[in-house]
Amino acid sequence: MLKQLSVKNYILIDELDIRLEKGLGIITGETGAGKSIILGALGLMLGQRADVGELLDKKKKCIIEGVFDVRAYQMETFFEEKELDYADECTIRREINPEGKSRAFVNDTPVNLTTLKELSSRLVDIHSQHESLLLGNRSFQLNVLDAYAGNQDLLKSYKLNFTSWKQAEKAYLTLLNEEAKSKSDFDYLNFQFNEISALKLKEGEQVSLESEQQKLEHGEEIVEQLNRSVMLIRDGDENVVAQLSLVHQLLHGIKKFDDQFETQSNRLQSVLIELKDIHAELEDAIGKLQLDPKRLEQVNERLSFIYNLQKKHRLQTIEELLQFEDELSQKLQRISSFEDEILRLKKEVDDKKSKLLKSGNALTTSRKKAIPALEKEVTQQLSELAMPHAVIRIALIEENENIFTTDGMEKIQFLFSANKGGDFKELAKVASGGEMSRLMLCIKSIMARLTAMPTVIFDEIDTGISGETAARVGAILKQMAKDHQVLAITHLPQIAAKGNTHFLVYKEVKKSTTRSQLRILNEEERLNEIARMLSGEVLTNAALDNARVLLSQ
Numbered sequence: 415m416l417k418q419l420s421v422k423n424y425i426l427i428d429e430l431d432i433r434l435e436k437g438l439g440i441i442t443g444e445t446g447a448g449k450s451i452i453l454g455a456l457g458l459m460l461g462q463r464a465d466v467g468e469l470l471d472k473k474k475k476c477i478i479e480g481v482f483d484v485r486a487y488q489m490e491t492f493f494e495e496k497e498l499d500y501a502d503e504c505t506i507r508r509e510i511n512p513e514g515k516s517r518a519f520v521n522d523t524p525v526n527l528t529t530l531k532e533l534s535s536r537l538v539d540i541h542s543q544h545e546s547l548l549l550g551n552r553s554f555q556l557n558v559l560d561a562y563a564g565n566q567d568l569l570k571s572y573k574l575n576f577t578s579w580k581q582a583e584k585a586y587l588t589l590l591n592e593e594a595k596s597k598s599d600f601d602y603l604n605f606q607f608n609e610i611s612a613l614k615l616k617e618g619e620q621v622s623l624e625s626e627q628q629k630l631e632h633g634e635e636i637v638e639q640l641n642r643s644v645m646l647i648r649d650g651d652e653n654v655v656a657q658l659s660l661v662h663q664l665l666h667g668i669k670k671f672d673d674q675f676e677t678q679s680n681r682l683q684s685v686l687i688e689l690k691d692i693h694a695e696l697e698d699a700i701g702k703l704q705l706d707p708k709r710l711e712q713v714n715e716r717l718s719f720i721y722n723l724q725k726k727h728r729l730q731t732i733e734e735l736l737q738f739e740d741e742l743s744q745k746l747q748r749i750s751s752f753e754d755e756i757l758r759l760k761k762e763v764d765d766k767k768s769k770l771l772k773s774g775n776a777l778t779t780s781r782k783k784a785i786p787a788l789e790k791e792v793t794q795q796l797s798e799l800a801m802p803h804a805v806i807r808i809a810l811i812e813e814n815e816n817i818f819t820t821d822g823m824e825k826i827q828f829l830f831s832a833n834k835g836g837d838f839k840e841l842a843k844v845a846s847g848g849e850m851s852r853l854m855l856c857i858k859s860i861m862a863r864l865t866a867m868p869t870v871i872f873d874e875i876d877t878g879i880s881g882e883t884a885a886r887v888g889a890i891l892k893q894m895a896k897d898h899q900v901l902a903i904t905h906l907p908q909i910a911a912k913g914n915t916h917f918l919v920y921k922e923v924k925k926s927t928t929r930s931q932l933r934i935l936n937e938e939e940r941l942n943e944i945a946r947m948l949s950g951e952v953l954t955n956a957a958l959d960n961a962r963v964l965l966s967q
Contacts, residue, residue, distance in 0.1 A: 415434070415482065415868045416434050417433065417481045417483050418480065421455045424451070424469070424478060427929065432917070435915050438894075440912075440916045444920070446921070447921050448920075448931075454468075455478050459479070459480050460531070461531035469510060476510040477507065478507070483868075500521075506518070506530070538869045539869070552827075558860075561864050562784050565781065571773045575770040578769075579763070586756070586763050590756065592752075596752065597749070603746055610742070627713045627714065643696055723735055793806055796852060798886055798890070799890070803832065803833050805838075809826070810825070830845050846878065852883075855891075868899060870899070875909075876906045876909055884908035887906075907948050917935070944961040
């Protein structure tokens with residue numbers, strides 16, 4: 415339950431601190447006094463969209479904070495899942511700075527709005543005037559029926575099976591589309607693969623062929639230069655070996671006179687040995703080098719094939735061509751294996767659909783079973799709210815077994831007749847505003863009981879009612895307040911008199927400023943406020959007597 419609400423710098427509220435109790439809390443005040451501002455502050459704290467225009471002083475930040483007693487609601491698991499510190503008293507704080515940025519905190523830990531809304535939905539249910547329109551919403555109607563039937567586990571199982579089936583069906587349909595497209599591409603892919611495969615390419619082949627091509631194209635020049643090199647080294651009249659040999663002999667002859675000449679003579683001997691080896695290798699290279707125009711033609715032709723394929727596929731190397739060939743092979747294999755994969759996925763879809771159908775039938779059966787009791791309870795409460803001939807009927811329109819939605823296998827309709835013997839028609843089309851308000855009150859009282867909602871807030875649930883009906887509405891609110899904290903904003907004295915505590919919202923004008931204030935009324939103030947609601951600003955004895963009667967009931 416909400417124990418305390420603090421509001422600072424919000425619209426017409428400078429600073430407000432409200433302590434709340436169990437039971438039925440009533441909020442009254444003249445039109446425009448600021449009741450909707452209090453509700454707006456609550457909504458903002460619970461996760462509604464923030465607006466910098468809501469700041470009273472545009473230079474200061476707005477802070478709205480609520481303290482909730484959550485001991486009785488087994489919320490430890492929720493706090494653990496959200497990595498929040500648990501405490502029996504949970505503090506929610508929302509701040510809006512002058513730049514319009516908002517922050518939210520739970521027990522002083524920053525949280526995002528999604529977490530804040532998820533938590534607040536477990537703590538507070540706010541019913542405003544426009545929310546009665548939800549009665550015509552099919553999803554809301556199903557939620558009411560499922561809550562009444564206790565279908566939480568059945569619905570969770572159905573939704574899990576529905577998601578699993580949809581995912582399998584998506585994979586199956588995607589594969590069918592891929593198969594259809596791939597079949598049309600098969601011949602082209604196969605042609606590309608065969609074109610590359612026929613070359614039997616090898617890694618490094620291109621580099622090797624280009625090197626061989628260079629040798630074959632410049633063979634004559636290479637032979638000529640090699641012959642000349644061989645002759646200069648050893649075969650000519652003034653070859654290098656002969657010249658160095660002469661130098662070696664000269665140094666050898668004088669080495670006895672100085673050690674350095676012996677060292678130089680030895681080094682020169684090494685050079686001669688290396689030079690003779692080079693000469694032998696060059697002669698060997700001349701012998702092995704073949705001027706083969708036919709081989710050059712073969713090399714050029716193969717390189718031409720390779721270059722054309724690289725250009726065609728916008729690739730640079732043989733390695734890239736080989737990778738592309740592998741990719742083509744995998745695609746062709748996948749196309750060839752589509753049939754087996756499609757059969758496997760089709761079986762998976764059928765199996766998951768069978769599970770979905772089973773869980774859907776269980777959900778439908780449970781819903782059907784709960785309908786008579788829900789119809790009876792709502793109809794009985796409508797009778798207590800001065801609608802003795804009003805009857806509600808809940809119709810489930812079953813689809814064929816091939817149609818599933820996220821909520822089940824059927825559509826729902828709330829049908830309504832306000833008059834004895836009248837035709838049943840869709841609720842949203844025939845119920846008046848007052849009838850919708852009373853219907854929503856009936857359903858809210860049932861839902862609050864079933865969901866163990868700590869705090870329920872009604873904003874003008876009294877729309878379209880008066881007199882004895884208002885007293886009965888108040889009685890239902892008081893009954894709800896035995897198990898829940900209920901706050902009701904009302905204009906009707908019959909409802910206000912049922913409260914355990916009574917708050918007054920009023921405007922306070924000081925000099926050039928207007929502020930909204932809220933305070934709890936003592937017994938005498940409460941009597942006067944209810945009398946004012948009966949007679950207006952002038953409190954008559956009759957109004958005071960009437961107020962006493964209402965308070966004593």
